[in-house]
Amino acid sequence: MSDRPAPSQDAMIFLDGVSKHYPGQAKAAVSELSMEIKRGEFVVLVGPSGCGKTTTLRMINRLVEPTRGRIFIDGKDVTHADVDSLRRGIGYVIQQIGLLPHLTIADNIALVPKMLGMKRTDRRRRAEELLELVGLDPAVHVGRYPKQLSGGQQQRVGVARALAADPPVMLMDEPFGAVDPIVREKLQMEFLRLQASIRKTIVMVTHDIDEALRLGDRIAIFGPGSRLAQFDTPLAILSNPADDFVRDFIGSGAPVRRLSLLKVSDVLASFPSDMPSLANAIEVDAGETVHRALELVLASGAEGIEVGGAGGTSRYLDLQSLLTAAAQPTKVLS
Ligand SMILES: Nc1ncnc2c1ncn2[C@@H]1O[C@H](COP(=O)(O)OP(=O)(O)OP(=O)(O)O)[C@@H](O)[C@H]1O
Known part of the structure; x- marks a missing residue:
């Protein structure tokens, strides 16, 4: 052989x-x-x-x-x-x-x-x-x-x-x-x-x-x-x-390009599941890109995003946390 x-x-x-x-x-x-x-x-x-x-x-x-x-x-x-x-x-x-x-x-x-x-x-x-x-x-x-x-x-x-x-x-x-x-x-x-x-x-x-x-x-x-x-x-x-x-x-341009590849679900994974709820959040799908989520938050003036929703299982992320997590280069590997 x-x-x-x-x-x-x-x-x-x-x-x-x-x-x-x-x-x-x-x-x-x-x-x-x-x-x-x-x-x-x-x-x-x-x-x-x-x-x-x-x-x-x-x-x-x-x-x-x-x-x-x-x-x-x-x-x-x-x-x-x-x-x-x-x-x-x-x-x-x-x-x-x-x-x-x-x-x-x-x-x-x-x-x-x-x-x-x-x-x-x-x-x-x-x-x-x-x-x-x-x-x-x-x-x-x-x-x-x-x-x-x-x-x-x-x-x-x-x-x-x-x-x-x-x-x-x-x-x-x-x-x-x-x-x-x-x-x-x-x-x-x-x-x-x-x-x-x-x-x-x-x-x-x-x-x-x-x-x-x-x-x-x-x-x-x-x-x-x-x-x-x-x-x-x-x-x-x-x-x-x-x-x-x-x-x-x-x-x-790498950090900005990453936003179009990173999914909201990737970012959520680095936070505990019991983040405090937000009064003024915009609903976003977990499969959406972070780029799109940011666009929606900025366009609506919301405090952050709400993901999920059915059966009271929503998770929340404020704008600052979303940005901080998206900027962490080593946390996310597909
Ligand atoms: N038919 C050939 N005869 C001799 N040298 C060649 C031939 N084809 C390519 N080369 C040389 O081989 C090297 C690699 O060329 P190749 O075309 O594979 O590179 P490339 O990365 O595709 O370049 P480009 O982005 O400019 O198209 C270069 O130095 C080129 O000059």
Whole structure:
């Protein structure tokens, strides 16, 4: 038996000491990187330019062949497996979208199903279903050509195309990078809703820490030379940055960003259950974010929040306690 590390039961992607040394380059682009991504997890790779994010992503579907190390998908070592069948199980979305201009939207989406031998009528139905899924009206868009769509719409079609063969894994390289900030935020939110229903294993590259915090179940922060500086949930990273590099990278807004990730229930956990009641409290759900709770308190002029309520089991927290607890970086770990 080999004593090399093996993926755990719930791992969908497992990188074992993977390196990439491009020919002619003095330094490796990615060096001895190991990471495990669980089934159904949305992991975001983030870090400064040139730290090896895209190289790492492309080694997963072997668009870039690793120089050393092993790659496992769903428990199987695919380091030397047939590339075509590997890629059939992996959707790939890039910033430049790459829709074919002479094909209709339906035909663009159905490219892979066609390659796999799906019948014309079934392909059409699949394209319509996917357009619906990504929030585009099939009746309007199915017969259009890429240039008749806005940037944001084209990006949605790119996502639909990547989903066409229903791959368990999706790789996305700056998928929302080419659209303006408002469309970008809308696409991010839509994508989160979509992911809640399809639960793919997703690895996404971005250089935007806010996008990473908003989307990722876990975030891998790469330092120079592909050093994995921290790989954890957004809340844990904001609460306990691993080192000065991570602290600098997430920037000065961490305490405020945490408010949008922290739940009222997280904060309540650090108080005794018999806090005095408040005469003027606003009712808030325990699953609400602290950010939203603060908004409600400030807008209503209440003294604090009341959580629960049924059967006289309400718990109360005044504004000051809410703020103090929300500002405690080490108390809360998801
Ligand atoms: N095809 C290539 N040939 C030679 N060197 C390359 C190639 N692709 C990337 N590199 C180098 O490898 C390093 C990592 O590049 P990579 O694109 O993976 O980084 P990145 O973190 O995705 O950067 P960015 O955020 O700027 O896209 C860089 O120094 C880059 O110049």
